[in-house]
Amino acid sequence: MVRRELTLAEITESIADLWQPLNEQQRALLAKEFTIQRFKKNEIIYCEGDKPTHIMCLLSGKVKIYKDGVGGRTQIIRVMKPVEYFAYRAYFANEEYVTAAAAFEPSVICMFPMNIITKLIAENNQLAQFFIRQLSIDLGIADERTVNLTQKHIRGRLAEALLFLKESYGVEEDESTLSIYLSREDLANLSNMTTSNAIRTLSIFAAEKLITIDGRKIKLIDEDRLRKISKIG
Amino acid sequence: MVRRELTLAEITESIADLWQPLNEQQRALLAKEFTIQRFKKNEIIYCEGDKPTHIMCLLSGKVKIYKDGVGGRTQIIRVMKPVEYFAYRAYFANEEYVTAAAAFEPSVICMFPMNIITKLIAENNQLAQFFIRQLSIDLGIADERTVNLTQKHIRGRLAEALLFLKESYGVEEDESTLSIYLSREDLANLSNMTTSNAIRTLSIFAAEKLITIDGRKIKLIDEDRLRKISKIG
DNA sequence: CTAATTTTGTGCTCTAAAACATAATTATAG
DNA sequence: CTATAATTATGTTTTAGAGCACAAAATTAG
Numbered sequence: 001m002v003r004r005e006l007t008l009a010e011i012t013e014s015i016a017d018l019w020q021p022l023n024e025q026q027r028a029l030l031a032k033e034f035t036i037q038r039f040k041k042n043e044i045i046y047c048e049g050d051k052p053t054h055i056m057c058l059l060s061g062k063v064k065i066y067k068d069g070v071g072g073r074t075q076i077i078r079v080m081k082p083v084e085y086f087a088y089r090a091y092f093a094n095e096e097y098v099t100a101a102a103a104f105e106p107s108v109i110c111m112f113p114m115n116i117i118t119k120l121i122a123e124n125n126q127l128a129q130f131f132i133r134q135l136s137i138d139l140g141i142a143d144e145r146t147v148n149l150t151q152k153h154i155r156g157r158l159a160e161a162l163l164f165l166k167e168s169y170g171v172e173e174d175e176s177t178l179s180i181y182l183s184r185e186d187l188a189n190l191s192n193m194t195t196s197n198a199i200r201t202l203s204i205f206a207a208e209k210l211i212t213i214d215g216r217k218i219k220l221i222d223e224d225r226l227r228k229i230s231k232i233g
Numbered sequence: 234m235v236r237r238e239l240t241l242a243e244i245t246e247s248i249a250d251l252w253q254p255l256n257e258q259q260r261a262l263l264a265k266e267f268t269i270q271r272f273k274k275n276e277i278i279y280c281e282g283d284k285p286t287h288i289m290c291l292l293s294g295k296v297k298i299y300k301d302g303v304g305g306r307t308q309i310i311r312v313m314k315p316v317e318y319f320a321y322r323a324y325f326a327n328e329e330y331v332t333a334a335a336a337f338e339p340s341v342i343c344m345f346p347m348n349i350i351t352k353l354i355a356e357n358n359q360l361a362q363f364f365i366r367q368l369s370i371d372l373g374i375a376d377e378r379t380v381n382l383t384q385k386h387i388r389g390r391l392a393e394a395l396l397f398l399k400e401s402y403g404v405e406e407d408e409s410t411l412s413i414y415l416s417r418e419d420l421a422n423l424s425n426m427t428t429s430n431a432i433r434t435l436s437i438f439a440a441e442k443l444i445t446i447d448g449r450k451i452k453l454i455d456e457d458r459l460r461k462i463s464k465i466g
Numbered sequence: 467c468t469a470a471t472t473t474t475g476t477g478c479t480c481t482a483a484a485a486c487a488t489a490a491t492t493a494t495a496g
Numbered sequence: 497c498t499a500t501a502a503t504t505a506t507g508t509t510t511t512a513g514a515g516c517a518c519a520a521a522a523t524t525a526g
Contacts, residue, residue: 067376067377067379067380069380069381069383069384069385069466070384070385070389070465070466071384071466073384075379075380075383075384077376077379077380089369089372089373090369090373091369092365092366092368092369093366093369093370093372093373094366095370095373098373098376098377099376121358121361121362121365122358122362123358125354125355125356125358125361128354128358128361128362128365129354129355129361131365132325132354132361132364132365132368133325133326133327135325135365135368135369135372136321136322136323136325136326136368137326137328138372139322139326139368139371139372139375140322140323140326140328140331142372142375142376142379143300143310143331143332143375144300144331145379146300146308146310146375146378146379146382147300147302147308147310148302149379149382149383150302150308150382150383150425151302151303151304151306151308152302152303153512153513154512154513156303183472183473183474184473184474184475185473192383193513193514194513194514194515195473195474196474196475196476196513196514196515196516197512197513197514199473199474199475199476200475200476203475203476215474215522232303233302233303233304386482386483387482387483416502416503416504417503417504417505418503426483426484427483427484427485428503428504429483429484429485429486429504429505429506430482430483430484432503432504432505432506433505433506436504436505436506448492448504
């Protein structure tokens with residue numbers, strides 16, 4: 001892959017949510033201040049406890065937001081796809097990060113200093129409303145997720161994770177192979193189970209012809225039934 | 234208890250977070266539009282699936298935000314104390330409620346139409362920032378909670394819930410009896426466990442002299458150890 | 467290419483917590 | 497005040513899922 005520089009035009013097209021509400025002067029300010037950073041596969045983007053300074057926009061690649069809990073277990077809280085914004089919550093709440101972020105795949109991230117963003121928010125109400133909306137959506141997802149992760153059984157949680165991955169990252173040309181190739185461990189951390197249970201349950205799903213597996217390639221065969229399994233828990 | 238009408242002065246003092254950023258004209262608009270509603274113990278305030286129309290401010294009483302999940306189980310997502318705002322997330326996200334709310338105790342709630350609030354947000358940036366901050370804080374709590382509820386063991390979750398209740402609602406004059414008297418079922422729904430496990434674990438805690446129980450009165454005796462149990466999970 | 471390491475797959479064991487059963491209390495309703 | 501229902505308490509059984517062991521396969525490093 002050629003690592004040429006992205007042009008300003010390409011970037012501003014990508015970051016529309018942030019860019020569009022701004023006037024000329026505000027855009028000039030933002031254009032002057034952002035930086036682009038590249039992350040390798042599995043590279044950590046920020047850690048729990050770090051002080052937040054920048055809002056990040058994933059331009060390309062795939063990113064996980066996760067949290068290490070008790071007993072060496074990890075929970076993937078959400079996943080980011082282009083062109084989504086993340087890493088700003090803690091700053092707004094005036095906290096350190098309570099989560100960490102890492103790249104599933106090689107990723108390109110655009111960073112804007114949060115002090116600029118708060119300045120822009122203060123003078124641009126549409127931008128404020130963008131964040132209100134985004135945070136509200138994410139909070140709803142978090143509430144939903146809490147209940148699903150705590151109440152559903154393993155099969156339900158894994159089925160849900162597979163459908164969620166399809167929804168988030170889409171499928172390949174065959175219309176059914178997930179476009180993201182996760183390790184069994186990541187899949188387990190997404191669905192709140194041990195790695196061996198993720199492996200086992202995946203095998204069972206394959207035996208039941210709900211999916212086919214070929215290494216990390218997962219193909220959803222019977223989505224209706226997966227949806228049912230996810231629903232009933 | 235006398236159910237006299239609250240005066241405007243009393244109310245505006247209570248709702249400072251919302252009121253304070255506003256100018257005279259905005260305050261007049263808000264004062265004209267709010268309503269006060271009383272809820273009996275255990276009365277439902279709104280249901281999952283309802284369309285959100287008002288932001289609510291709990292003036293007095295105690296409220297739970299909860300979610301019914303699979304298999305007849307319920308998860309208490311958060312609890313409200315005076316003078317906190319709630320029930321606005323879904324409106325901002327342009328969704329129906331994904332949670333329900335009910336009164337733990339007789340409660341008085343001040344309701345403001347959300348269309349007025351959005352109008353005020355559009356013209357008052359401080360108000361917008363209040364919501365950004367609040368949503369950011371709540372999202373951090375939700376992320377934290379997801380991991381605690383999924384990874385900690387029963388003892389850890391119950392200890393955490395007890396400490397959380399102290400922090401949220403405080404204690405009586407003896408400095409150690411929780412000011413909220415929950416049913417064992419509510420306690421279980423708060424800590425993601427069955428009612429019998431809440432009862433059992435509470436008894437064990439009492440036997441270990443971590444707490445004393447007298448009906449629904451719970452007294453925290455050894456907070457340090459409770460904190461340790463909560464921490465290690 | 468070979469060795470070392472990581473990831474995946476399966477089987478087996480063990481345990482935390484759910485599910486169930488049954489009293490004993492305590493509220494609530496008529 | 498009594499009857500009914502709900503809540504609390506405890507004991508027992510069952511089971512979902514964690515934990516562990518080990519082998520096979522796939523990556524990665526040298």
